[in-house]
Amino acid sequence: MPIALGLAACGGREARPQAADMQKAEALRPGDAGLAEKYQRSCLICHGAPASQAPLTAFAPAWEPRLRQGMPALLAHVRDGFQAMPAQGYCNDCSDDELERLIVFMAGAPTGANQ
Numbered sequence: 001m002p003i004a005l006g007l008a009a010c011g012g013r014e015a016r017p018q019a020a021d022m023q024k025a026e027a028l029r030p031g032d033a034g035l036a037e038k039y040q041r042s043c044l045i046c047h048g049a050p051a052s053q054a055p056l057t058a059f060a061p062a063w064e065p066r067l068r069q070g071m072p073a074l075l076a077h078v079r080d081g082f083q084a085m086p087a088q089g090y091c092n093d094c095s096d097d098e099l100e101r102l103i104v105f106m107a108g109a110p111t112g113a114n115q
């Protein structure tokens with residue numbers, strides 16, 4: 001199982017999501033119904049599943065190094081695609097504003113206001 005071992009080793013460096021983190025990532029939705037619908041049919045497929053190698057929704061250790069890039073870089077990566085992350089995250093009808101709100105939600109809004 002070289003792939004599983006590789007993933008475990010990689011996850012170990014930045015804290016690996018536990019069962020509770022995965023349940024949280026699967027259960028959380030943005031508070032806004034329209035945004036929640038878009039999140040559910042696009043981002044959740046990967047960002048709710050650690051096996052996809054996408055940073056898990058609301059799992060802070062996975063987001064900290066990414067947030068350091070700043071919102072403009074994150075938004076550009078979502079809009080244009082970034083390595084295994086597809087352009088627009090499969091949400092072709094998401095505006096930049098909506099993508100930005102999705103990023104804030106997925107990275108774990110500090111106030112919890114989006115949950």
Ligand code: HEC
Pocket residue numbers: 039042043044045046047052053054055066069073074075077078082083084085086088089090091094099102103
């Ligand atoms: C097909 C799977 C997939 C879907 C769908 C997807 N993502 Fe991703 N996303 C990824 C992967 C994999 C990465 C990690 C890319 C890397 O760092 O190699 C990622 C990374 C990101 C990042 C961090 C980029 C960075 O610069 O570090 C953000 C922000 C993000 N996704 C937002 C979204 C949003 C918002 C949606 C929904 C609109 C979405 N993603 C949908 C797979 C996906």
